[in-house]
Amino acid sequence: MWAKAHSGCRGPMAKKQVTESESGDGGWTLKRLPPMDEKEFLHWQELIEQRTGITVSRERLTHLQTSIGLRMREVGCESYEAYYRQIVGNPGGIAEWAILVDRITVQETRFFRDPDALELVSNFIRTLPQEMLARGTLEAWSVGCSTGEETYSLAIVIREALAQRDTRIFYGVTGTDISKAALNMARKGLYPERKLRTLDKAFIEHYFEYQEREGAYQILVDIRERTCFARVNVLNLGDAPMHGMSIIFCQNLLIYFRKWRRKEILDNLAERLVPGGLMVLGMGEMTGWNNPLLERLPSERCLAFVRRPA
Ligand SMILES: C[S@@+](CC[C@H](N)C(=O)[O-])C[C@H]1O[C@@H](n2cnc3c(N)ncnc32)[C@H](O)[C@@H]1O
The missing domain is CATH 1.10.155.10 (Chemotaxis receptor methyltransferase CheR, N-terminal domain)
Known part of the structure; x- marks a missing residue:
C-alpha cells in the first residue's frame, strides 16, 4: 500500500x-x-x-x-x-x-450473443416437466448482464418458448451487474440502431419501438415489464436475494477471474437453482468444474447443467 x-x-x-x-x-x-x-x-x-x-x-x-x-x-x-x-x-x-x-470493466455484449445457449434455454422450457410448470413461476437470472441485451434476449426466448406450452405460468428475468451505469442503460432498454445490426427487420419491428425523441429503439414494454435490474457484485453473492431460480445464465463474466474464485461463485450459484433448474455458462467460463448438485448436459456447443432432483 x-x-x-x-x-x-x-x-x-x-x-x-x-x-x-x-x-x-x-x-x-x-x-x-x-x-x-x-x-x-x-x-x-x-x-x-x-x-x-x-x-x-x-x-x-x-x-x-x-x-x-x-x-x-x-x-x-x-x-x-x-x-x-x-x-x-x-x-x-x-x-x-x-x-x-x-x-x-469490459461491458461488451449484444443481443442473442450466444444463439446455441439461447436455443438450449428454449428447448429446456419447451420440455419443462409438469412439476416445474406447477410451481406457477419461472425466474431467470442473467448474471453480469452489462447493458441488458442478454437479459432481454432471455426474456424474449422465454416468452416465445412459453407461448408454445399450454400454460399460464408467470415469468421474470433479473439482470445483475456491478456497473451502475450499465444497469441504468439496461433499465431504459433503449438502444441505438448499431446495437440492433445483428437482428432482422421483422424481429426489430416486433420487439422494439422507435423513440423519435431519443433517436433510439426501445424494447417493447411487454418485455421490459418482465425484467428487473439490480446491482450485485458476484463477490458478495451472500447479499443477493436471488433464490429458487429456474434458469441461471452466466456468460463472459468469470473469464476474467481466478479459477478458485470462479469455482466459489459457481458453487454459490448452483445452490440458487431449484431442483430441475438450468445453469448455462459461456463455453470458456470454466473448465473442469462440477458440483454434486448438478448434472452436466450433453452438448458440444454449450456448457450447461441441470440441478438434480432434491
Ligand atoms: C463482457 S460483459 C458480459 C455481458 C453479458 N453477460 C454477455 O455475455 O454478453 C461482463 C460484465 O460483467 C460485469 N462484472 C464484472 N465484474 C463483476 C462483478 N464482480 N460482479 C458483477 N458483475 C461484474 C461487468 O460490469 C460487465 O458488464
Missing part, C-alpha cells in the same frame, strides 16, 4: 480553472499522463481484483492506464497514487469507485 495519503487531486472546480487558464497551450488537462509504473500497476491490480474479482493482466496495462487516466482528468487528479488515495482513503471514495468500475 502507498504509505501516506496526499492530495494531488484538484477536484472538478479546480480542473475547470486550470483548463481555462492553460487553454490553447497544451495545458494540464491535455497533458499526457505519465505511464503507470510497476508499483502503481500492482496497487491498482490488487485493488481491482479485491473489489471485483477481475485480474488485470499485464497485457491490459495500457487499457487500464487509459481508463483510469481519463477519469483522473475528469476529476482533476494528476497522479495515479493520488487518485488511488481518493478512492481508498476518502469518505467520497465509494461514489468515485462506482464511477471508475464502470470504466475499467
Whole structure:
C-alpha cells in the first residue's frame, strides 16, 4: 500500500480553472499522463481484483492506464497514487469507485450473443416437466448482464418458448451487474440502431419501438415489464436475494477471474437453482468444474447443467 495519503487531486472546480487558464497551450488537462509504473500497476491490480474479482493482466496495462487516466482528468487528479488515495482513503471514495468500475470493466455484449445457449434455454422450457410448470413461476437470472441485451434476449426466448406450452405460468428475468451505469442503460432498454445490426427487420419491428425523441429503439414494454435490474457484485453473492431460480445464465463474466474464485461463485450459484433448474455458462467460463448438485448436459456447443432432483 502507498504509505501516506496526499492530495494531488484538484477536484472538478479546480480542473475547470486550470483548463481555462492553460487553454490553447497544451495545458494540464491535455497533458499526457505519465505511464503507470510497476508499483502503481500492482496497487491498482490488487485493488481491482479485491473489489471485483477481475485480474488485470499485464497485457491490459495500457487499457487500464487509459481508463483510469481519463477519469483522473475528469476529476482533476494528476497522479495515479493520488487518485488511488481518493478512492481508498476518502469518505467520497465509494461514489468515485462506482464511477471508475464502470470504466475499467469490459461491458461488451449484444443481443442473442450466444444463439446455441439461447436455443438450449428454449428447448429446456419447451420440455419443462409438469412439476416445474406447477410451481406457477419461472425466474431467470442473467448474471453480469452489462447493458441488458442478454437479459432481454432471455426474456424474449422465454416468452416465445412459453407461448408454445399450454400454460399460464408467470415469468421474470433479473439482470445483475456491478456497473451502475450499465444497469441504468439496461433499465431504459433503449438502444441505438448499431446495437440492433445483428437482428432482422421483422424481429426489430416486433420487439422494439422507435423513440423519435431519443433517436433510439426501445424494447417493447411487454418485455421490459418482465425484467428487473439490480446491482450485485458476484463477490458478495451472500447479499443477493436471488433464490429458487429456474434458469441461471452466466456468460463472459468469470473469464476474467481466478479459477478458485470462479469455482466459489459457481458453487454459490448452483445452490440458487431449484431442483430441475438450468445453469448455462459461456463455453470458456470454466473448465473442469462440477458440483454434486448438478448434472452436466450433453452438448458440444454449450456448457450447461441441470440441478438434480432434491
Ligand atoms: C463482457 S460483459 C458480459 C455481458 C453479458 N453477460 C454477455 O455475455 O454478453 C461482463 C460484465 O460483467 C460485469 N462484472 C464484472 N465484474 C463483476 C462483478 N464482480 N460482479 C458483477 N458483475 C461484474 C461487468 O460490469 C460487465 O458488464
